[in-house]
Amino acid sequence: MKVGVLALQGAFGLHERVLNRLGVAAVQVRTPQELAEVDRLVIPGGESTAISKLLDANGLADPLADRLADGLPVLGTCAGLILLAAEVVDGYPGQHCFGAVDVAVRRNGYGRQSESFSAPIEVEGWESDFPGVFIRAPVIESASPDVDVLAELDGAPVLCRQGSTVVSSFHPELAEDDRIHRWFVEQDWSTGHRWFTGHE
Numbered sequence: 001m002k003v004g005v006l007a008l009q010g011a012f013g014l015h016e017r018v019l020n021r022l023g024v025a026a027v028q029v030r031t032p033q034e035l036a037e038v039d040r041l042v043i044p045g046g047e048s049t050a051i052s053k054l055l056d057a058n059g060l061a062d063p064l065a066d067r068l069a070d071g072l073p074v075l076g077t078c079a080g081l082i083l084l085a086a087e088v089v090d091g092y093p094g095q096h097c098f099g100a101v102d103v104a105v106r107r108n109g110y111g112r113q114s115e116s117f118s119a120p121i122e123v124e125g126w127e128s129d130f131p132g133v134f135i136r137a138p139v140i141e142s143a144s145p146d147v148d149v150l151a152e153l154d155g156a157p158v159l160c161r162q163g164s165t166v167v168s169s170f171h172p173e174l175a176e177d178d179r180i181h182r183w184f185v186e187q188d189w190s191t192g193h194r195w196f197t198g199h200e
């Protein structure tokens with residue numbers, strides 16, 4: 001299995017590090033050819049407007065939309081969540097949102113860079129909290145009933161799954177906790193979506 005990390009801008013290197021720690025050889029994706037060769041994709045945090053423009057500049061927007069429509073398992077964190085959402089509030093005009101997960105997000109909804117924070121995240125079915133790091137994070141303002149909300153913070157979803165799309169508004173690659181990445185890479189997405197602790 002080949003796991004790609006979209007490496008146009010943002011925290012791609014940290015995701016690669018977590019994946020390598022898990023024994024998964026991660027490959028950087030910058031071209032349509034590289035995208036075509038991966039079985040899973042991580043879209044990192046960073047700046048969604050910049051990543052959106054770079055997707056266009058690198059000819060990746062249409063191939064990515066096609067692969068997502070074909071059910072490519074994808075993990076999107078922070079800016080990655082914004083790119084995968086169905087609707088972006090306070091987005092840059094024309095910024096891509098691929099609609100791989102039926103949520104509406106507000107960019108920078110948790111405040112500015114200086115208002116970054118961490119909070120323990122209680123994930124459904126997990127025995128211990130996940131350390132959530134929020135940096136200019138988007139707020140998920142609404143999620144359709146088709147979206148499996150796996151964790152909330154103050155009543156707003158922060159970790160969700162729909163089909164083989166997993167999104168978080170926080171940065172799991174910054175935590176010394178690889179459970180989200182491990183679940184994403186170990187899950188057999190073709191045969192249903194079992195949470196690795198046993199949650200169906």
Ligand code: GLN
Nearest residue numbers: 045046047048078079136
């Ligand atoms: N606010 C950023 C954006 O709009 C996301 C921040 C992040 O990924 N840490 O893309």
